[in-house]
Amino acid sequence: MSNVGTIIRKEFRSYFDSPVAYIYITFFLVLSSWLFLRGFFLVNQANMRGWFGILPWLLLFFIPAVTMRLWAEEKKLGTIELLMTLPVRDHEVVLGKYLASLLFLALTLLLSFSVPALTAVLGSPDPGPIWGGYVGALLLGASFLAVGLFVSGLTENQIIAFIIGVTLIFLLFVVGEEFVLYNAPRSLVSILKFIGMGAHYESVGRGVIDSRDVVYYVSVIAFFLYLNVRALESRKWK
């Protein structure tokens, strides 16, 4: 497991060695606050429902941008061959890269503290839904990351990884949303609703943590990480 720790450290560090991470974080924070604060004083309520409502749509672009590089770059530069010859197991590399990106996401979410701080200074918000919202955001983002990481492993072109990532996450996200369900055959509704990543995000954002949603997100993460490992292995046969 120390291998995983080493990879996490190396990967996490590398985020901050290029200006990209700072640009991402800055963009994310400015955009989320700005979009949220547009309506905040109009609604005049000390809560973060609006912020957590915008979040999935920002993460939809933010996460593939974070993950697109992770495998595609290694492939393009050929460093992946080097990585694979190192005495580390495939799943350790996948896990290391994944956890490093998760750490990066957690840090980004942590840096958004100015928004809850603002609601607390200007009113008396119910802290429960805010904590719940962050737990939900982390779970949702973690699932997006797993999908994004997997997609990045499919290509050596970062732009393609980004576009496929956004598309796949978007599809997985909206498939359980009302406007899709309205037009879906009745027999499929409950299945689609279950698959949709957004439907599981809803109640966490309200401050209700349901064990079913947690199990769902963990399953999605596990599945895509597993796919990622398999995809890596398949390289070796070529």
Added chain:
Amino acid sequence: MTAKRSTRGTNSLLLVAIVLAALVAVNLISQRRFFRIDLTEDRRYTLSSSTKKILKDLDDVVTVKVYFSRELPTYLMTLNQEVRDMLAEYGTYSGGNLLVEWEDPAENPETESRVRFLGIPQVQLQIIEKDQMQAVNAYLGVAVLYEDRSETIPVVESVENLEYDLTAAILKVFRDEEETVAVLQGDGVEPTLEEGLANARQALAERYRVLPYDPAGGEPVPAEAGALLVVQPDALSDRTLFEIDQFVMAGGSLLLFYDPIRLTAGSIRATPRLSGMEEMLARWGVRLGENVVLDPRDNQHAAFNQGYLTFTLPYPFWLNVRGENVNPANPIVNQLGGIVLPWAGTVAAAETPPEGIALDTLLWSSSYAWTRAGEYDLNPQQRFADAPREPGARLPLAVAATGVFPGFFAGKEIPPLPADREDGSDPTIAPPPQDRSIIESSDTTRVVVFGSGNMILDDMTNQFRANLVLLQNAVDWLSFGDELIAIRSRGVSDRPLREMSERGKTIARFLTTFGVPILVVLFGLARWIRRRNLRAEALAAMEASE
């Protein structure tokens, strides 16, 4: 090599399928055994013990049909979700005996007519589309169906009271016997079920068996009645009081609409009216005002005839209770708007309630209201010179009492039957029955008093339908109260921001949006500079060593 590769490929796919199947299985199991942690301060998403118990005790499948339009304005999407959430919560505790179906009535003419038959109306909603206000028609009703019985919640406007309404509906469709409501007739009570209370009777008959009760024969209130309705009592005899008292003592609940004045046909003057129940109610902590409330702000326009002319005027004697003056925690009134109390007297809760009784004021006038007592001039065109200049305290107009009531006749004799007032003939005073004992204290029960009897008479309910809903709610609350008592209404969650100047807002907005990002960028620059220096040092060291 190709063969080997394809086997490995197949194996790989198979493994992926197995992993997927395992994960699906885990998720299916998790659907059955799960828990929810409600992090909200007021446990908004936690069902009450009453509801959980009622759901657990379901022994047959009950269907909840949600007739919501699919296309709802964005501001109702939360409601839609919250209703879903609540029904999902219901489902988890019902052991599979609660079937929830969603249907948009507009999609199927057959459904639409069924929905209309169930009493679910189409409501008009405002939406903003392409920057234009538009009105759309939508359904927001819920029906609870069991066998051939149905209970409806015509319009769900918020989840505030949805739990109460839903659980009450489930209770009602399962109830084998119909609950009975007795209505006091005779002993000076003028409005009858045929005349004056015809609308009220009809509204009650939708859900209850309505039974007239005449105390003239000396009979007690029928034991099968769960609630007794008394409208406009007029100097009730002691014997009638005794029967009411004993009914309450036996666990029955009392719903009273008293009237402080006696109107005279064709006259604009009125005389005070005493119900005869003042003393008994005072013992229970409810004080009838012996006055009439006038409200210069929250009142109803009324039409008056003068010769051939009909004109409408704001009429301070007809109180129109506004939302902010309705007790938000009591399900009789908290969903209602437009409750009109004509010529109402105050109904006040005692400041220190009698032991064992909890008192709740349900309705108030505005803070501009004042009272008159004595002889009443009801003329709408008079000068209301006695109106106060400054707003004062709101005046209470209805009170609900819950608890164990002390018997008003405890330690007294059973009063004799009064003489027949109608024909004035030989007083037939019957001796007190020997076989009856006096119950001296009640079980937990309820008494609800409204300050206007006119408010549920036909003349008024023809115009003000909300008053009939109020009557139904009150009887529901009195009949099902015990089973539903643990259900609290979910307050509207309102956490407003502090008052702020525009400048302050701009600063707050700026700090929140750019504060942290600036720090992040500064950190990045510092790190970059440090790395550059390190690199330069390393290069210099390398050069030096060469």
